Amino acid sequence: MDESWALAQMTRIEVVIGGEDVPLITELLSEVGATGFTVVSNVSGLGHSGYHQGRLLFNDRNALSLITVVLPAERVRPLLDGLRSLLAHRSGVLLVSDTWVSRPEYFQ
């Protein structure tokens, strides 16, 4: 990453999980002090339990949701601990990657 871009490094965590579990995930994010997140409901895609169409018109709870959050690196471990223990019981996807943001103060 070119330093002249003046971007700050953060960690991006993406979780694909059943809509019913979104309130729990947001609780975990709040616990580790996340200042914001994005939820996309009714997402589609292929996973080990088959293809999810993402077209349930009147049921957000039983469709899959994608949650994206960006955190400073030091808050990631506690969140991962909670997410790992959740995914030990329930199906879902957890992706962790580096990312860069232009206004790091929004994510502290």
Next chain:
Amino acid sequence: MNTTDELLAARTRLLVQVDEAARLIAPLWPLSTVIAVNPLWDLRQMPFAEAVTYASRVLGICGYPSPSLFAEEYASQRITNDDLRAALGDCPVTHGGKGISDVVVLTATERHDLAHGTEIAATTDREVAKWSAAFLAGMVPTHAASGFYTAWRAIIPSDPTLRRILGKSGRGRLAELPTQPEDAILLGLDRLGVPEEDRVAELARQLARMPGWAGHAKWRSRWAAPYQPGPALHLVDYLAVRLSYEAALSVAATNGEGAMGSSAFYQHHRGLDEAPRSCEARRLEPPRLDVEAFPADVREELFALSGAEAAQVWLRAYEGHYRDRLLDSLNTEVDGLSTQTPSAQAVFCIDVRSEGLRRHLEAVGPYETFGFAGFFALPIRHQPWGSTEAVDLCPVLLRPGSRTMEKPHNADVTASRHLRGRQVEAGAHMMFDTAKKAAVSPFILAEASGFLAGPISAAKTFFPRSYAKLRSALRASLAPSVATVIETDPNDGGMSDEEQALFAETALTTMGLTRDFASLVLLCGHGSTTENNPYASALDCGACGGNRGGASARAAAWILNRTRTRELLAQRGIFIPGGTVFVAGEHDTATDTVVIYDLHLVPPSHHDGIAVLAADLERAGAALAKERARLLPGVKKGRNAVAQVAARSTDWAQVQPEWGLARNAAFIVAPRSVTAGVDLEGRCFLHSYDASVDPDGVALETILTAPMVVAHWINAQYYFSTVDPEVLSAGDKTVHNIVAGVGVVAGAGGDLKVGLPLQSLFESGRTYHEPLRLLTVVQAPQIRLDAVINRNPVLRELFDGQWVHLAARDDEHDTWKIRRSDGSWVQWRPAATYTEEVSTHG
């Protein structure tokens, strides 16, 4: 990880453990929007039999109808030997489940109580119930955004009870609790000696001690909208308070401090059980079956089974009998098809109470009726005119996406008078309520207005209908009625033209009404008018989130009448003729009257048609009211049945204004031709579906994943409240007291009641509701149906796990098939054929 990270990680793991433990608990919606829910919904990943076993060990429920009910039904031939043979020949019974027998059924303190004769768990119940109620009633000072635990922690040192139950040093320990609720739970678990691997089981049983308060907390944490007003009692806060008490009481008991160190403190706590009692312990009734009365082939197999296994067979036999009767009654290709042009089409909610009205309406004239979820595919947050609160009108499975507003049709003098009248009425209510609840003013209030109370009570008791009419007249003079319209405006959070067209397309396609429109199409929601009934919203429309459905119907009709909507629909291949007008109505299920709304929006060309429709709806409603009167307790024969039914809705002493959805049993997804002319006895949810306009199965998927799930919740709520009224019903209505608008308790305190009141399920001690698991009947190509099931885990869970039974046929020429729990299909075989087999081989 550093110490802070470790603490945060411990908290996040705990939050997941709390969530896992709370799967046992059903969310409990507040009284203003009572939602029927499967009490074991979050256990649906297990098959029905396993979930019931698990819940019986942790929650202490009975998951099957009682042996005495089966004995009665066998004696009356409601369950026959053939039904039992068919059930025994069906797929094998389920024997518990993996790991189920290892479930811990007692908390650490319950074990202590049993071993040492203390009452730590019961004392905790009492204190937690007391503070939960006080917090939700706004009687505990709270700071902005502070939760139950924080508020409780701040006030608890001044609770005089504390010193008595904990002693002086115990009280001091409670005052030193951590500031965060998560840390309080961790500390409590640590002090109670619960290892991390046992936490979920411990927390589950902690929640199971009072499923009502835990259910309220689960609703708040997992289901309530973020904008939900009022004090927030979350699961973590609730458990933090519970475990803080339990830990403090345990230490006090060990140290011999306070009441825990002496004799038992609460000898007569009210509303709470002292210790969990298993289903077996509660059902001590001897089996009333005469073994010798059974044919040898049935006897040998049935009586070799264990209690739970036999209960599964009995239940399947009970359900099989109904299924055979229903499938046998449904029309084949030659029956029930009308060739008359309909004078109007009418779309009713799928609610089982619509079935009778549809049947009678079709009998009085050439009407074509449809069934569709009563929110008419519009998930809206609706702002009634003159009200400060908006309501969410959609199933709780989704969040409202758009706003609708009710406005005066003409902003004239009458509209202003109406609004002023409403303000006066609201002001008077508020003044009366405040005066009633304050410290001194109740005495003044009693002096000032007490002389009116007696005559008003007498009038409400002895002349309920006249009193209701008088009250309506007074209200009308104070706030004269005003013509309004419900609209959606994209500039005010409403729907754009495109969104409106998409809604219209979805609604019409899903109900199978995309061509041959009549000149008049009625969209009919429903609601129930009852008096003095905390459970009133349970009788309203579930698809409208436990609200009345008229507003949804009005919004849908407004959208479907817009020229722009129709232009966009035409681009999508749905052509609504210019001469077709949609009108909105509402069926009052307590009186079977139908009101038609917004006549001021109807062009004069359709006034005559509406007058005829209104008259026919009145005839159909009267016929239905007569039919229902035969089943309602206390209706006198030979007197005007319709008037008697109507009188119940205005009678404040009436605990059974209507039977609601009692006896619900099946959900039928098919064109009306399959059920037309068949008396389904108000037991079926009817969803219209025309497979020919749904080649990719989108409509079928929508129907099965939303309306069917709602129907299953209702069905399961009725089922479990009936099979275990002690734990899973709300008990007797006559001893209910409302707590902070969130629920009721029996008598003076204790746990919030869950489930349905006894009066909704039983009559004079006899079971009125037949506890059967939902039977879904679908007419659609099997390949499409299988594809929809296979791509939706929730449907696989419900069908494979036997939470819901499924029967289907490709079309009206086909024969019925039954889906088995392994996903295979077998030809439907009525139980009667089993006799023939026995005779042949015997």
